[in-house]
Amino acid sequence: MQVRSPAEIQMTTEINEREQTLLKMLIESYVRDGQPVGSQKLARDSRLNLSPATVRNIMGDLEALGLVSSPHTSAGRIPTDKGYRLFVDSLLTVQSLDNDEVQRLKQEIDTDESVEVLIERVSSLLSGVTHMAGVVVAPRREHQVLRHIELLPLSDQRILVILVMDKQEVQNRIIRTAHAYTPSELQQVANYLNASLGGADLQTVRKRLLADMRETRSKLDRLMQRALDMAESVFAETAAQDDCVIAGQTNLMEFSELSDIDRLRSLFDAFNSKQQILHVLDQCLGSPGVQIFIGQESGYEPLNNCSLVTASYGVNNRAIGVLGVIGPTRMAYDRVISIVDATARLFSAVLNQRH
Amino acid sequence: MQVRSPAEIQMTTEINEREQTLLKMLIESYVRDGQPVGSQKLARDSRLNLSPATVRNIMGDLEALGLVSSPHTSAGRIPTDKGYRLFVDSLLTVQSLDNDEVQRLKQEIDTDESVEVLIERVSSLLSGVTHMAGVVVAPRREHQVLRHIELLPLSDQRILVILVMDKQEVQNRIIRTAHAYTPSELQQVANYLNASLGGADLQTVRKRLLADMRETRSKLDRLMQRALDMAESVFAETAAQDDCVIAGQTNLMEFSELSDIDRLRSLFDAFNSKQQILHVLDQCLGSPGVQIFIGQESGYEPLNNCSLVTASYGVNNRAIGVLGVIGPTRMAYDRVISIVDATARLFSAVLNQRH
DNA sequence: TCTAGCACTCGGATATCTCGAGTGCTAATT
DNA sequence: AATTAGCACTCGAGATATCCGAGTGCTAGA
Numbered sequence: 223m224q225v226r227s228p229a230e231i232q233m234t235t236e237i238n239e240r241e242q243t244l245l246k247m248l249i250e251s252y253v254r255d256g257q258p259v260g261s262q263k264l265a266r267d268s269r270l271n272l273s274p275a276t277v278r279n280i281m282g283d284l285e286a287l288g289l290v291s292s293p294h295t296s297a298g299r300i301p302t303d304k305g306y307r308l309f310v311d312s313l314l315t316v317q318s319l320d321n322d323e324v325q326r327l328k329q330e331i332d333t334d335e336s337v338e339v340l341i342e343r344v345s346s347l348l349s350g351v352t353h354m355a356g357v358v359v360a361p362r363r364e365h366q367v368l369r370h371i372e373l374l375p376l377s378d379q380r381i382l383v384i385l386v387m388d389k390q391e392v393q394n395r396i397i398r399t400a401h402a403y404t405p406s407e408l409q410q411v412a413n414y415l416n417a418s419l420g421g422a423d424l425q426t427v428r429k430r431l432l433a434d435m436r437e438t439r440s441k442l443d444r445l446m447q448r449a450l451d452m453a454e455s456v457f458a459e460t461a462a463q464d465d466c467v468i469a470g471q472t473n474l475m476e477f478s479e480l481s482d483i484d485r486l487r488s489l490f491d492a493f494n495s496k497q498q499i500l501h502v503l504d505q506c507l508g509s510p511g512v513q514i515f516i517g518q519e520s521g522y523e524p525l526n527n528c529s530l531v532t533a534s535y536g537v538n539n540r541a542i543g544v545l546g547v548i549g550p551t552r553m554a555y556d557r558v559i560s561i562v563d564a565t566a567r568l569f570s571a572v573l574n575q576r577h
Numbered sequence: 578m579q580v581r582s583p584a585e586i587q588m589t590t591e592i593n594e595r596e597q598t599l600l601k602m603l604i605e606s607y608v609r610d611g612q613p614v615g616s617q618k619l620a621r622d623s624r625l626n627l628s629p630a631t632v633r634n635i636m637g638d639l640e641a642l643g644l645v646s647s648p649h650t651s652a653g654r655i656p657t658d659k660g661y662r663l664f665v666d667s668l669l670t671v672q673s674l675d676n677d678e679v680q681r682l683k684q685e686i687d688t689d690e691s692v693e694v695l696i697e698r699v700s701s702l703l704s705g706v707t708h709m710a711g712v713v714v715a716p717r718r719e720h721q722v723l724r725h726i727e728l729l730p731l732s733d734q735r736i737l738v739i740l741v742m743d744k745q746e747v748q749n750r751i752i753r754t755a756h757a758y759t760p761s762e763l764q765q766v767a768n769y770l771n772a773s774l775g776g777a778d779l780q781t782v783r784k785r786l787l788a789d790m791r792e793t794r795s796k797l798d799r800l801m802q803r804a805l806d807m808a809e810s811v812f813a814e815t816a817a818q819d820d821c822v823i824a825g826q827t828n829l830m831e832f833s834e835l836s837d838i839d840r841l842r843s844l845f846d847a848f849n850s851k852q853q854i855l856h857v858l859d860q861c862l863g864s865p866g867v868q869i870f871i872g873q874e875s876g877y878e879p880l881n882n883c884s885l886v887t888a889s890y891g892v893n894n895r896a897i898g899v900l901g902v903i904g905p906t907r908m909a910y911d912r913v914i915s916i917v918d919a920t921a922r923l924f925s926a927v928l929n930q931r932h
Numbered sequence: 933t934c935t936a937g938c939a940c941t942c943g944g945a946t947a948t949c950t951c952g953a954g955t956g957c958t959a960a961t962t
Numbered sequence: 963a964a965t966t967a968g969c970a971c972t973c974g975a976g977a978t979a980t981c982c983g984a985g986t987g988c989t990a991g992a
Binding site: 334336369370374382384386392394396398407471472475481485487488490491494 | 689691724725727729737739741747749751753826827830836838841842844846849
């Protein structure tokens with residue numbers, strides 16, 4: 223399993239082995255208990271035979287490096303975002319999930335449902351297993367292959383367009399036309415479009431259409447002309463749509479560090495609007511392996527005390543979407559990473575097998 | 578505009594005019610400020626020229642009747658659920674929305690979008706205008722008319738069934754069949770089903786199919802036999818599905834009476850699972866006018882400190898769905914009632930005009 | 933370089949106090 | 963009989979004080 227930092231984040235800080243050990247213990251302890259960790263506890267647990275005083279000195283150094291901080295003078299230390307980052311990048315040992323757990327996940331994912339439903343399911347699954355919020359970005363539509371197109375008259379000048387995509391997904395659009403078509407005209411238009419466009423992905427379809435229109439506008443008979451007009455209005459809005467399913471938001475209410483109601487609210491509102499989240503997640507698309515954003519790194523304010531662990535999924539080794547988990551920075555990264563990684567693999571496998 | 582209580586809730590408590598006036602003022606004041614109302618304030622505001630002492634006596638009576646209560650000895654009074662109920666049933670004066678506001682709502686609702694999108698929009702609208710949570714129960718599928726059916730082969734033994742309903746709604750199902758069909762066979766099956774079933778609502782379709790199968794099973798040729806088998810598996814799952822869109826949940830975070838994080842959480846979880854909420858809302862379907870559930874009346878625990886103001890909407894004077902608002906019991910009922918009522922009417926109008 | 937020792941800090945828990953809004957009761961007033 | 967004034971009382975909110983102990987930083991000695 224491969225874990226990558228977002229490209230722009232570079233860790234230059236170097237610390238020696240003893241400091242590493244202590245930082246690691248500190249983070250593990252803090253993640254477990256949620257309490258600032260004091261020098262005494264750390265000295266005792268670390269098995270390094272150091273006195274609390276020595277540990278304190280080291281903590282002083284780590285604090286100077288910006289890896290830990292103390293909430294106030296007489297409390298222990300807690301990791302900073304930078305501390306988590308170092309931890310995740312070089313201290314963390316991720317053990318893969320044991321086989322039982324993988325099987326359990328597989329069972330949940332490998333069902334017969336439509337992709338749409340499956341996405342919801344995976345999202346809930348992630349949320350359920352991690353007790354945080356699960357998120358799945360739906361496959362980017364542009365890259366999907368168009369299998370078939372149907373046109374049905376609804377009323378004069380209104381046509382229901384049904385696009386059957388690859389992998390059992392179906393999209394419906396309603397378009398208005400300047401002219402009223404007879405059912406048989408519609409059938410002809412559909413036939414033409416199916417013949418000339420089926421099997422290409424939406425982006426390609428769109429380009430090809432525009433080209434056709436430019437080149438042959440004058441030569442076409444009226445019907446084909448109309449077909450192209452119509453198709454253009456269908457595919458016009460195709461680009462922007464992709465969607466993002468978030469499940470288990472309420473899990474986040476359990477984390478004391480998020481329970482300030484205003485922060486929580488802004489987070490939930492962010493989930494609802496999704497736009498920004500999508501943008502953050504988009505950055506993960508394409509890069510292989512598990513990606514992690516910690517706290518501020520996402521550059522998106524409502525996610526400030528949160529981390530984002532994601533992995534892309536896809537078919538034929540081409541990433542088509544991203545899934546992951548959103549939770550407080552203070553999360554059990556090792557576990558979450560394994561889960562997200564496994565889920566992405568399993569989900570890809572299911573999509574692949576549906577071919 | 579008509580406001581109805583759920584049938585089972587009967588108000589028998591009789592109070593005299595002066596008590597009514599005071600209760601009304603108390604509720605209005607409490608709804609406005611969220612503070613328990615004391616005798617002095619009430620005496621001053623009421624213009625009844627009563628001394629605080631008198632008001633206190635009256636409050637004592639109202640408390641004995643269970644209409645108000647005091648959070649503790651030395652605080653003012655707040656309304657109980659029963660108090661709100663009496664208020665809503667006989668004290669409330671709802672003024673209709675002024676024309677500007679109706680126009681604004683109308684503009685938001687009367688768009689060209691598909692019913693699905695429109696439902697989301699109406700839900701957000703309700704949430705936005707009232708600053709509470711908006712909820713719309715999607716039209717019950719059983720009553721919808723089937724216009725057209727399409728069958729498309731996905732792979733061997735997997736068929737995508739597209740049901741085009743009335744009013745631009747489309748449902749997709751994937752079914753597995755025992756046998757692999759050729760495209761032309763599928764076309765024939767679709768033709769047969771369209772001919773014999775188009776125009777009926779799903780419930781009827783289902784009944785008719787079962788009847789057909791019993792009566793003529795032996796007489797049919799193999800193809801038709803298969804058509805029926807297939808159709809049966811499509812319509813089998815038709816009954817249960819209806820859905821419910823809730824928007825603006827986070828608005829509820831603003832209300833101090835709900836801000837206890839556990840209560841809030843159980844409420845949000847309830848929104849997510851929706852099942853129970855749907856059940857409560859189902860009770861509203863069919864009854865004309867605006868319906869109000871206050872606090873415990875819904876019989877559903879997570880809604881305890883909440884009220885529900887709903888109205889049904891429909892086409893041709895037949896209710897097909899319910900919309901409304903969920904907020905704290907302490908809400909501005911007059912305003913909310915007008916808004917819900919107006920929205921339901923406007924929504925119905927839009928649906929009707931789409932014929 | 934590490935550690936023991938020590939004075940110091942600060943947050944959290946708990947107790948105490950004060951203030952004032954509001955009550956209920958009683959007795960006087962209308 | 964209904965209303966009101968008067969008064970003692972209650973109780974919560976907020977401010978203030980106190981204590982405790984975990985944890986720190988620093989210094990000097992091992």
